Structure formats: C-alpha cells, structure tokens
Amino acid sequence: MPINYYIFLSLALFCIGIVGVLTRRNAIIIFMCIELMLNAVNLLLVAFSKMHHNAALLAGDATTTAGTDGQLFVFFIMVVAAAEVSVGLAIIVMMYRNIHSVDVNFLNRLKH
Amino acid sequence: MQNVLQIVYLIPLLPLIGFLINGLGRKHLSKSMISAVGCGSILISFALSIWVFLQVKGGNVHNAHYFDFISVGKLKIPFEFKIDQLSSLFLLIITGVGFLIHLYSTSYMKEEKNEHFGRYFSYLNLFIFSMLLLVMGGNFVVMFIGWEGVGLCSYLLIGFWFKKHEYNKAASKAFIMNRIGDLAFLIAIFWLITKLSTVSFDEVFTAANLAKLSTLDITVITMLLFVGATGKSAQIPLYTWLPDAMAGPTPVSALIHAATMVTAGIYMIARSNILYSLAPFPMDIIAYIGLATALLAATIALKQNDIKKVLAYSTVSQLGFMFLALGCGAYTAAVFHVMTHAFFKALLFLGSGSVIHAMGGEQDIRNMGGLSKKLKITFITFLIGCIAIAGIPPFSGFFSKDAILLSAFIKNPVLYGVALFAALLTAFYMFRLLFITFSGKFRGTHEQEHHLHESPPAMTIPLIVLAILAIIGGFVGIPEVFMTGGDKLGQFYLQLLLNTEHTVSPATEYMLMGLSTGLVIAMIIFAWFKFRNYQRSEATGFGKVLENKWYVDELYDAAIVKPIKKAGTFFSQVFDKKVIDGMVNGVGRLLQYGSRQLRLVQSGQVGNYILLMVISMVLIFVIQFFLRK
Numbered sequence: 001m002p003i004n005y006y007i008f009l010s011l012a013l014f015c016i017g018i019v020g021v022l023t024r025r026n027a028i029i030i031f032m033c034i035e036l037m038l039n040a041v042n043l044l045l046v047a048f049s050k051m052h053h054n055a056a057l058l059a060g061d062a063t064t065t066a067g068t069d070g071q072l073f074v075f076f077i078m079v080v081a082a083a084e085v086s087v088g089l090a091i092i093v094m095m096y097r098n099i100h101s102v103d104v105n106f107l108n109r110l111k112h
Numbered sequence: 113m114q115n116v117l118q119i120v121y122l123i124p125l126l127p128l129i130g131f132l133i134n135g136l137g138r139k140h141l142s143k144s145m146i147s148a149v150g151c152g153s154i155l156i157s158f159a160l161s162i163w164v165f166l167q168v169k170g171g172n173v174h175n176a177h178y179f180d181f182i183s184v185g186k187l188k189i190p191f192e193f194k195i196d197q198l199s200s201l202f203l204l205i206i207t208g209v210g211f212l213i214h215l216y217s218t219s220y221m222k223e224e225k226n227e228h229f230g231r232y233f234s235y236l237n238l239f240i241f242s243m244l245l246l247v248m249g250g251n252f253v254v255m256f257i258g259w260e261g262v263g264l265c266s267y268l269l270i271g272f273w274f275k276k277h278e279y280n281k282a283a284s285k286a287f288i289m290n291r292i293g294d295l296a297f298l299i300a301i302f303w304l305i306t307k308l309s310t311v312s313f314d315e316v317f318t319a320a321n322l323a324k325l326s327t328l329d330i331t332v333i334t335m336l337l338f339v340g341a342t343g344k345s346a347q348i349p350l351y352t353w354l355p356d357a358m359a360g361p362t363p364v365s366a367l368i369h370a371a372t373m374v375t376a377g378i379y380m381i382a383r384s385n386i387l388y389s390l391a392p393f394p395m396d397i398i399a400y401i402g403l404a405t406a407l408l409a410a411t412i413a414l415k416q417n418d419i420k421k422v423l424a425y426s427t428v429s430q431l432g433f434m435f436l437a438l439g440c441g442a443y444t445a446a447v448f449h450v451m452t453h454a455f456f457k458a459l460l461f462l463g464s465g466s467v468i469h470a471m472g473g474e475q476d477i478r479n480m481g482g483l484s485k486k487l488k489i490t491f492i493t494f495l496i497g498c499i500a501i502a503g504i505p506p507f508s509g510f511f512s513k514d515a516i517l518l519s520a521f522i523k524n525p526v527l528y529g530v531a532l533f534a535a536l537l538t539a540f541y542m543f544r545l546l547f548i549t550f551s552g553k554f555r556g557t558h559e560q561e562h563h564l565h566e567s568p569p570a571m572t573i574p575l576i577v578l579a580i581l582a583i584i585g586g587f588v589g590i591p592e593v594f595m596t597g598g599d600k601l602g603q604f605y606l607q608l609l610l611n612t613e614h615t616v617s618p619a620t621e622y623m624l625m626g627l628s629t630g631l632v633i634a635m636i637i638f639a640w641f642k643f644r645n646y647q648r649s650e651a652t653g654f655g656k657v658l659e660n661k662w663y664v665d666e667l668y669d670a671a672i673v674k675p676i677k678k679a680g681t682f683f684s685q686v687f688d689k690k691v692i693d694g695m696v697n698g699v700g701r702l703l704q705y706g707s708r709q710l711r712l713v714q715s716g717q718v719g720n721y722i723l724l725m726v727i728s729m730v731l732i733f734v735i736q737f738f739l740r741k
Contacts, residue, residue, distance in 0.1 A: 018726060021722055022719060022722060022723055022726065023719075025719070104718045104719065105717060105718075105719070107716075107718060108715065108716035108717055108718075109716060
C-alpha cells in the first residue's frame with residue numbers, strides 16, 4: 001500500500017484528536033482524544049519505518065535491519081503511554097472525588 | 113630694558129588680584145583699603161603699559177605663549193598674548209582712563225555701604241582684567257574670553273543697584289543683546305577652526321593672505337565677526353541696550369559704556385583688518401551700518417532730556433563714525449577716534465556724574481540750568497569735552513573726526529555728506545546739552561539750589577586730566593597737509609593696519625576741513641541762541657518721535673519680544689499640556705488598556721489554553737515552513 005494512505009489516516013486521526021481535545025469538556029473524552037493523537041503518531045512512525053525497511057530490502061541486502069528502529073520507538077511509546085494513562089486516570093478519579101464531576105471547565109482556578 | 117615684555121602677564125594679573133582681594137574682603141576691608149587696592153592695581157598696570165608701549169613703539173612685536181588652553185586631537189588652542197602697536201595703544205587707553213575712573217569712583221561711590229563699595233571696585237577690576245585679556249589675546253579664543261568677561265561685568269555693573277527692578281531689566285537687556293552678537297562671534301570662531309584648525313591671529317592672517325580661505329569663507333567670517341561687533345559696540349540693530357545701560361553708576365557708564373568696552377568691536381575689526389581687506393562686501397555693509405547708526409543715534413540725542421541718555425546716544429553715534437571709518441578702510445582713523453573718544457567721552461560722562469552728584473541724583477536737564485556759576489571746574493571741563501566732540505580745531509575730536517570724514521569722502525562723497533550732517537547734529541545736541549545744563553536760570557527746587565556744590569578733588573582731578581588729554585590727544589594724528597610727519601599714529605600703524613590708500617589734493621582737504629569747521633561753529637551759535645535761556649516745553653510732532661527714540665524699543669518689543677513671549681505662553685500652556693503631556697499620558701493609557709485586554713486571555717479555562725497552544729504551534733509551523741528562507 002502506498003505510504004500516502006497511512007499519512008492521511010494518521011493525519012485524520014490526529015485532527016480528530018485535536019478537535020476532540022478542543023471541543024469536549026468531559027475529562028475522560030479529552031483523555032481518549034489525547035490517546036488518539038498519540039496513536040496517530042505511532043501509526044505514522046510504524047508506517048515510515050516499514051517504508052524505509054522495504055526500501056533497504058529492495059536495495060539487495062536480505063539481512064538488513066535499517067529503518068526498524070521506528071518500530072522499536074513505538075513499543076517504548078506504548079509503554080510510556082500506558083504509564084501515563086494510569087497517572088491520568090488516577091488524576092481524573094481524584095478530580096471526581098473532589099468536585100463530583102469530570103467537566104474540565106470547573107477547573108478554572110488556574111488563573112488565580 | 114627688554115624683559116618688560118616677559119612680564120606682560122602682570123598687566124591683566126594685577127587687576128585680577130585686585131578683584132579677588134576686593135571681592136572676597138569686601139565685608140572686612142575699610143573703604144580706603146578697597147580704594148587703594150582697586151586704584152593701585154590699575155595704576156601699576158598703567159605704569160607697566162607705558163613701559164610696554166615704549167618697548168613696542170619701534171615695531172617690537174611680542175608673542176607670549178603660556179599653556180595649551182584647549183587640546184583636542186590635532187586642534188591646539190594655546191593661551192597666548194600678542195603685544196603689538198595696536199594692543200599696546202589699547203592697553204594705555206584702558207589702564208589710563210580706567211585708572212582715572214577708579215580714582216573718580218572712590219569719591220563718587222563713597223556713600224555706598226562698605227560691602228557694596230567693595231563689590232563695586234571688585235567688578236571694576238574684573239572688568240579691566242577682562243578688557244585687558246580681550247586686547248592682549250593672541251588668538252580669537254582668548255579674545256572671546258575677554259569679550260564674554262566684559263559682557264558679564266557690564267551686566268553686573270548696570271545692575272549694580274539691584275534693588276531697583278528697572279535696573280535689573282536694563283542689565284538683562286544689555287546681556288541678552290550682547291549674547292546675540294556673541295553667538296555670531298562664536299560661530300565665526302568655529303568656522304575658522306573648521307577651515308583652518310587654528311585661531312591664532314598670525315596663522316589665520318597668514319593663511320588668508322596665502323588664499324587658503326575661499327572668498328565665501330572670508331565673507332561669512334567677516335560678516336559674523338561684524339555681527340558680533342554690532343552687539344558689543346552698539347550698532348544697528350543691536351544698539352538699544354547701550355542707552356538703557358545708563359542705569360549703572362555714572363563712572364561705569366564712562367568706563368564701560370563710553371571709553372572701553374564698546375570699543376571692543378572696533379578693536380576686533382581693526383585686529384582682523386587683513387581679513388576685512390579681502391572682503392569688499394562686508395566692508396560696504398560696515399560703512400552703511402556705521403553711518404546709519406551715527407545718523408539715527410544723533411537724531412535721537414537731539415531730543416533726550418536725561419543728561420546721561422544724551423551722552424549715551426552720542427556714544428552710539430560716535431561708534432557709528434568709527435564703524436564708518438572701518439568700512440572705508442581707514443582703520444587708523446577708527447583707532448584714532450577710539451582714543452580721542454575715550455578721552456572726551458569719559459570726560460563728559462564724569463562731568464555729568466559731577467553734575468548729578470551736585471544735583472543730588474537729578475538727571476533731567478530740564479530741572480537744571482545756570483550751573484556754570486556753582487560748578488566752575490565741571491563747567492570748563494565739560495565745555496572742553498563738548499568742543500572736542502564737536503570737532504573744533506585744535507581739539508582732539510577735530511583730528512580724528514576729520515580723518516574719518518576724509519576717508520568717507522574718498523570712498524563716496526554721498527557718505528561724506530551724510531556723515532557731515534551727523535557730525536553737525538553732534539555739535540548741535542552736545543551744545544544744547546551744555547547750554548540747557550549750564551546757562552540760563554536754575555529750574556530745580558530751592559533745596560537742590562542750596563545743595564549745589566563743586567565736587568571734591570578726587571572727582572575734579574580726573575576731569576582736569578581728561579580735559580587736558582581731550583585737548584592735546586589729537587596731536588598724535590595731525591594731517592600731513594598741516595605738518596609733514598605730523599601723522600605719528602599713521603606711521604605707527606603703517607605696517608600693522610592695511611589702510612586703503614588716500615589720495616586727495618591738499619586743496620580738497622583744506623576745503624573739507626574748512627567746511628566742517630565752519631558749519632560746526634554755525635551750529636554751535638545756533639544752539640546758543642536757541643537754548644541759552646531754555647524754557648521747559650513739551651515736544652510735539654516729529655520732536656516727539658525723536659524723544660521716543662523713533663519708537664525702536666517699542667518696535668522691537670512688538671516685533672520680537674511679544675511674539676516670543678506669546679510663543680512661550682503657547683508652548684507652556686497649550687503645547688506642553690496637550691501634546692507633550694498627551695504623548696506621555698497616552699503611552700501610559702495605551703499600556704493600561706492593552707494589558708487590561710490581554711488579561712482576559714488568562715481565563716483559567718483549560719480549553720482556551722490548549723486552543724492557544726495549538727494556534728501558536730500552527731503559527732510556528734507556518735513560519736517555519738513558508739516564511740523562513
């Protein structure tokens with residue numbers, strides 16, 4: 001499949017994520033949208049990694065590992081994202097306990 | 113003895129020391145001590161000046177270099193003195209007449225309080241110091257120091273009785289008028305520095321002779337110097353300060369506003385005669401301005417009733433004659449007239465001081481009359497002064513004025529005609545003054561009549577000495593037609609001053625002299641019949657215009673002072689409050705408004721922050737990819 005499809009897909013996912021973050025007030029949905037953006041980037045990384053690897057294989061070297069480090073990055077990102085999700089959800093839980101809502105607009109005391 | 117030229121610096125230094133002693137010790141020294149210090153320092157300077165004069169007489173020029181006054185990069189302005197025939201003659205006039213006036217002042221000012229007496233003498237000494245610096249300076253900058261110094265002393269002495277408001281105003285007027293001229297002088301100096309990077313007389317004149325200055329440069333420099341001279345020497349248009357300067361004590365009027373300071377402009381132009389001889393256009397201007405001043409001031413003097421005002425306008429008029437001579441290229445005649453004028457005008461002023469003293473402060477000649485019986489010495493000396501200024505042979509004024517008229521005749525007979533007319537007016541108003549004051553009946557109060565007395569010897573001795581000088585002072589410049597080799601002054605200045613050559617037949621010269629003398633005598637007789645029994649009367653018609661000095665003061669007031677004051681009011685009341693304050697307050701208000709609006713951005717809404725973040729990032733990307741090259 002041409003690389004363009006992957007790029008457009010990931011761009012679409014990223015934009016959906018941004019729009020979600022900007023428009024929604026529910027903290028959980030915003031959180032999900034952030035995950036969406038993160039995964040859009042992951043998808044792009046994998047897609048480019050695959051592209052470069054294929055290019056190296058076509059150049060004639062059957063045992064090359066060129067371009068595969070992008071996929072390794074993705075694994076690390078997923079691990080970090082998992083950790084981040086746990087922290088983020090914990091914050092949301094604490095928030096709900098305090099104000100009995102997950103609406104971010106209630107958290108407007110940053111200006112003080 | 114050669115080495116007197118090595119100690120010329122003592123001549124100005126002694127008055128400076130006198131100034132310091134009298135100025136600092138004015139509260140502690142007795143009046144006799146102050147007088148001794150004040151007169152003594154000038155007397156020693158005078159003795160030294162005579163010595164210097166005798167040394168220099170044979171053409172022995174002395175340049176003394178003391179230290180570098182200004183040293184910036186390549187420009188070096190030394191503090192130097194130049195003693196030659198021109199400055200040595202001025203040294204004699206300044207210290208000689210100055211000493212007599214100091215002597216006179218010891219008596220004239222003795223009713224002042226001790227401390228003011230000391231202040232007066234310290235100012236006089238400072239004045240002599242500045243004036244000596246002016247004439248001894250070896251370059252334009254040292255001359256300018258003295259030039260400013262005499263302006264300052266003039267200001268201080270006009271406003272000597274500082275409790276009277278009008279006197280302070282007269283002092284300010286003199287100072288401001290002088291400043292206008294000084295500015296032009298300063299610009300001329302800067303111009304010289306730019307073009308030649310030197311201000312020393314010798315170097316400047318050598319450069320001018322070698323055609324290192326373009327004609328335009330010379331014209332501009334000489335014109336600027338002349339504007340400077342009009343300020344100091346009271347010529348049109350800057351003359352109005354001099355009559356007002358009569359607010360000062362009378363000896364000051366004699367010393368500063370008749371004999372010495374006002375001749376500084378003549379000295380400066382005579383000193384720069386090499387520059388002027390290369391600049392025909394400014395020469396014409398000088399001649400016309402001088403003639404116009406001589407005539408205008410003489411007409412004003414016809415109708416003045418203040419004894420000192422008449423003399424003041426007469427001074428302005430005589431200075432006009434000197435400038436006429438300068439403009440005709442007769443530098444020697446101008447310097448000659450400076451000298452004789454110093455004698456007879458100092459004499460007349462001191463005589464008027466004696467009259468004022470006798471009248472108990474009265475200056476209006478309409479309240480005088482018949483004083484010749486009570487004030488014999490004053491009358492006789494005053495008469496001598498009047499004859500001298502009117503120009504009757506063989507008194508000094510005749511020779512110098514004749515030399516000027518002759519030079520005017522050679523330049524242009526029309527100039528001669530107008531100058532002769534002004535000279536006749538001079539004779540008329542001086543004898544009007546004399547007759548109204550000294551003949552007829554006394555018109556003052558009984559108290560004043562009872563109080564009338566001849567002045568003490570300290571005042572009459574200077575009068576007598578000056579009267580003798582006013583008689584014989586002209587004999588140094590007897591015209592060649594009378595006596596071969598009689599024009600000693602002309603020979604004295606033969607090499608120093610580049611006079612325009614005179615060629616006129618002896619017959620013409622005799623005729624001119626006879627004409628002027630005859631007309632002057634006719635004028636005097638006319639004045640005698642008109643004023644010997646003067647009755648008080650109000651001036652009408654044209655006389656009133658003259659009495660009000662052609663309304664020149666009012667004209668200046670309306671044309672210059674009032675608009676400037678109005679502009680000042682406008683700027684302080686409107687421009688400052690609306691525009692300047694508006695700008696300052698506007699910046700403040702703009703910042704306040706801007707920050708109030710900007711504050712709203714910090715809403716505390718997470719969504720807004722993120723939106724801003726996204727927008728900013730997009731902007732950064734746009735800039736990064738599309739706008740940066």
